[in-house]
Amino acid sequence: MKAIVYTSHTGHTQRYAQLLAERTGVPAYSMKEAREKLRPKDEIFYMGWLMAGTVKGVQAAMDRYTIRGAAIVGVSPQGNGDLWTEARINGGYSDSGGRLFYLQGGYAPEKLGFFYRMMMKPMASSVIRQVEGKGDAATAQEREMAEVFRNGGDFVRREALDEIVQWFREGDHTGEVKAVPRVEF
Ligand SMILES: Cc1cc2nc3c(=O)[nH]c(=O)nc-3n(C[C@H](O)[C@H](O)[C@H](O)COP(=O)(O)O)c2cc1C
Known part of the structure; x- marks a missing residue:
C-alpha cells in the first residue's frame, strides 16, 4: 500500500488517518496532498466521512487511484450508507471486491x-x-x-483501528473498491 488518503471536514477522519499511519508506517495524505505525492493508479487505502449515506471523496479517489480498501467514518455507532450496505451483503467487501471498514467518528x-x-x-x-x-x-x-x-461527541479511538491494522499486516491485497457498471432493469 503506497498511502492512506483521506477526506475530512471536521477532523475525525483526519485523526483516524494519522493514527493509522502511525500504526502501519504507511503515510497519510489528504486528497489535496495526495495529488502532489502520488501518481495516478497508485494503491491506496481510502478514508472518508459519511454525508447523508455517501462517502465523501470516494468517487474522485476511485477515478484517480487504485483503492484496495476503505474506511467509512460516520457519527452512528453502526455502519450505514450505500457502501456499507454493499459491505453487509458481501461480508465486508464492496460489490467490486475491495475491503470495507466502518469507524465511528464523532460530531463537532x-x-x-x-x-x-x-x-x-x-x-x-x-x-x-x-x-x-x-x-x-x-x-x-x-x-x-x-x-x-x-x-457534539468524539469517538475516535486508537483501538478502533485494530481490525484495519491487522488487514494491513496481512500483506498484498488484490481486491478493489471501484465503480461497478450496473444493469438497470
Ligand atoms: C450534512 C451531514 C450529513 C451526515 N450524514 C451522516 C450519515 O448519513 N451517517 C452517519 O453515520 N453520519 C453522518 N454524518 C456525520 C459525519 O459523518 C461525522 O460527523 C464524521 O465523523 C465527520 O468526519 P470528519 O470530522 O472527518 O469530517 C453527517 C454529517 C453531516 C454534517
Missing part, C-alpha cells in the same frame, strides 16, 4: 460550515425529538446519540 457542530450545519439541523432535531418522545423506553445508545446531536 461548531466546526461545521454553514451549508453542512443547515443540512444536519433537521436530522439532529428529529433524533433528539424521537428519543425524548420515548422517555424511559429509550435505550442507553439512543440517549447517547441524542446527547451527541445536542452537544
